[in-house]
Amino acid sequence: MLRAEGVQKTWPGFRLRLAFLHVEPGQALAVLGPSGSGKSTLLRVLAGLEAPEEGRVEGGFRVYLPQTPLLLKGSVLENAAFGLRLKGVGRREALARAEEALEEVGLLSKAHLRAQGLSGGEKVRLALARALAVGPEVLLLDEPTANLDPANARMVEALLARAKARGAALVLVTHSPAQARRLAERALFLFQGEVAEEGPVPQALREPRDPRVRAFLEGDF
Incomplete structure (x- = not known):
């Protein structure tokens, strides 16, 4: 569960x-808007990487995945x-739990290769494996399929649906x-x-009330 109230960051x-935000376990919230609107900033505040001047953010164990792994x-x-070791796991x-996570994301066969030698899509899947291995209660994801080929994008979406x-x-x-339609409620x-x-x-995508949202969805923003 994730909850934020009265958040302000300047x-x-x-x-x-942000007056109020609430995401239940097993649900997803999609954050949309034009470039420079504060989407990535919002994620960093929710992750605890940026402290708001006002308001509060509450929730379980959170993992943040930036756009570039x-x-x-x-x-x-x-x-x-790595994340498991940070949590004090022997x-x-x-390593055993990491292998399970790599198998889930289709990278077990590359377990002993250099991480920096992976393709862009494989790096995103590796970052997801590291996140999923620690069992996060909240996943905060910044454009996780940006610049990925269709096959990798589908695999990442399937992993998020599984989470x-x-x-x-x-x-x-x-x-x-x-x-947003495929993944979020x-x-x-x-x-x-x-x-x-x-x-x-x-409702939000089909019948938006705000004219800026209508323009954004029509591609005129």
């Missing part, structure tokens, strides 16, 4: 305001086990209304740091 020339210089297996158990089925709450920044639209609209995905 930078020179920009202010993020942050990988170590070691092997694929070592990368997959090396043998961490939801296991009870994780997801907050997904996406540029794609179609992806609710959608939130940000414009210049303000929530323009929020509601169930079918």
Whole structure:
């Protein structure tokens, strides 16, 4: 579960305001809006990487995946086990659980290769394996399928759907209304740091009330 109330974060020339946000276990919230609207900033605040001046964020164990995966210089297996080791899991158990996660994302055959030698789609899948291995209660994802080929994008979406089925709450920044339809129950639209609209995905995407949201969905923004 993830809950935020009365959040405000300010930078020179920009202010993020969020009155209320709630994501239940096993559900996903899609965050949409034009570039520069504060979507990535919102994720970082929800992840605890940026402290708001006002308000509060509450929730279970959270894992944040930036748009560009942050990988170590070691092997694929070592990368997959890194989060478990940070949590204090013993090396043998961490490696065994990391292998299970790699098998789930289709990378077990590359466990002993250099992580930096993977393709872009494989790096995203490795980052997801590392995240899923630690059993997060909340996954915060910034454009997880951006610049991926269709096959890798489908695999990443399937992994996210599986994480939801296991009870994780997801907050997904996406540029794609179609992806929001496939993965999320609710959608939130940000414009210049303000929530323009929020509601169930079918209604929010089909019958938006805010003219900025209508323009964005029509591709005129």
